[in-house]
Amino acid sequence: MWDAKHAPAAALIVGSLIIAGGCGGPDEVVDEATDETTTSADQNAGGTPVLTYEMDSDLLTKHTDAIELVSDEGAAIVVVPEYQGRVMTSRFANDDGAGNGWVNHDLISSGKIEPHINVFGGEDRFWLGPEGGQYAIFFAKGAEFGLEDWQTPAFIDTEGYNLDSSSTSEAVFSHSAQFKNMSDTEFNVGIKRTVRIKSASQVGEELGVEIGDDVEVLAYESENTLTNTGDAHWTADKGLLSIWILGMLKHSETTNVIVPYKEGPESEMGAIVNDTYFGKVPANRLVDNGGYLVFKGDGQMRSKIGVNATRALPMLGSYDPGKGLLTIVTYTKPDDATQYVNSMWEHQEEPYAGDVVNSYNDGPPDEDTPPLGPFYELETSSPALALGAGVSYTHFHRTFHLRGSQEDLTPIAQAVLGVDLAEVAATFE
Numbered sequence: 001m002w003d004a005k006h007a008p009a010a011a012l013i014v015g016s017l018i019i020a021g022g023c024g025g026p027d028e029v030v031d032e033a034t035d036e037t038t039t040s041a042d043q044n045a046g047g048t049p050v051l052t053y054e055m056d057s058d059l060l061t062k063h064t065d066a067i068e069l070v071s072d073e074g075a076a077i078v079v080v081p082e083y084q085g086r087v088m089t090s091r092f093a094n095d096d097g098a099g100n101g102w103v104n105h106d107l108i109s110s111g112k113i114e115p116h117i118n119v120f121g122g123e124d125r126f127w128l129g130p131e132g133g134q135y136a137i138f139f140a141k142g143a144e145f146g147l148e149d150w151q152t153p154a155f156i157d158t159e160g161y162n163l164d165s166s167s168t169s170e171a172v173f174s175h176s177a178q179f180k181n182m183s184d185t186e187f188n189v190g191i192k193r194t195v196r197i198k199s200a201s202q203v204g205e206e207l208g209v210e211i212g213d214d215v216e217v218l219a220y221e222s223e224n225t226l227t228n229t230g231d232a233h234w235t236a237d238k239g240l241l242s243i244w245i246l247g248m249l250k251h252s253e254t255t256n257v258i259v260p261y262k263e264g265p266e267s268e269m270g271a272i273v274n275d276t277y278f279g280k281v282p283a284n285r286l287v288d289n290g291g292y293l294v295f296k297g298d299g300q301m302r303s304k305i306g307v308n309a310t311r312a313l314p315m316l317g318s319y320d321p322g323k324g325l326l327t328i329v330t331y332t333k334p335d336d337a338t339q340y341v342n343s344m345w346e347h348q349e350e351p352y353a354g355d356v357v358n359s360y361n362d363g364p365p366d367e368d369t370p371p372l373g374p375f376y377e378l379e380t381s382s383p384a385l386a387l388g389a390g391v392s393y394t395h396f397h398r399t400f401h402l403r404g405s406q407e408d409l410t411p412i413a414q415a416v417l418g419v420d421l422a423e424v425a426a427t428f429e
Helices: 010-018 053-063 105-110 200-207 406-416 421-425
Strands: 028-030 037-039 067-070 076-080 086-091 125-129 162-166 170-180 186-197 216-228 242-249 256-260 286-288 292-296 303-308 315-320 325-331 355-361 376-381 392-403
Touching (some): 053 076, 053 105, 067 162, 067 186, 086 125, 125 216, 200 216, 200 392, 216 242, 256 421, 315 406, 325 376, 406 421
Antiparallel strands (some): 028 037, 162 170, 186 216, 256 292, 286 292, 315 325
């Protein structure tokens, strides 16, 4: 989500743009795409309706050029070329319940294009950074760091990507763009994005764990390549770009985000966590369990955390004991990478001291303004890219959803994230 540390009104205004019609009241909601009704018995924390994968898929099929990719076992994801090839939602094999991705039914069914940003949703979407700072690509030269001047570039917001090829399990997209950053540096870029759904056998191999028969598996990856198609080398003194993948996921009152980190002295490695994006996160919503952070993803308080390049590890995730759902995200993190773009909305003394992984928890910005979703996000970024003319860089972002008992999921969480799920689940009790 956007980094509006110095723009506290951002969610107020953007929230009114996106949620003018609301996400549906707590009593009854009729889904425009399917005419199906959800009631208060089918709701998440905060009174938001539970919309099924089928309802999400039907809405996207009706209003967009959505395609479905299916694994060998029957798990599925919905991908939309019109929305930059983003993965909108996903389901386990033979599952007719709620999907995993948050989808903005109101905005999509309206057919409207909003100013500043169009929050369509989706659990894996392609963006570029930095958002803020003197090298920002969300602010024009001479702009103020306020929402009035903040604009999501069209090529990561409203421009559709070309579907180059597709099969039952893979889709390949491409796009090109030309734009300037806040320092008036021009960029010419080529974008190639491939989305693949995984088979269950691939998941255990890629995570390096044995997955029992009692654990349901759903996994996919996005392969995101950025190419400098211009004539000039990208240099730090004029501004660098980064690949930024963000996932909006369906929350619940028991969702906890898990962010492992490298331990060590703050004097050498910096702060363990940046928790001041939207004001400091209170202690009852963010706990350091020694080697990993637990952050509430309950959609009840607008807040965000990040971990820097010195401390970040190439994985993060979330656990929802109420759903029996463990989500793991892995991504490309080069061992020698130290520079990551800084997206804070300010003129920066350290423009390449940004965070590598982030998690955002949505919620009402104040008592009079509804949330954007609500939802929670897991985000990863590539290093700052000093690419020569014609040079490319590829960032992988992999999402693994695993469903089962706490007993069956715990060995997987211990092996990949280094956490005990019982401890995670009890963090805020």
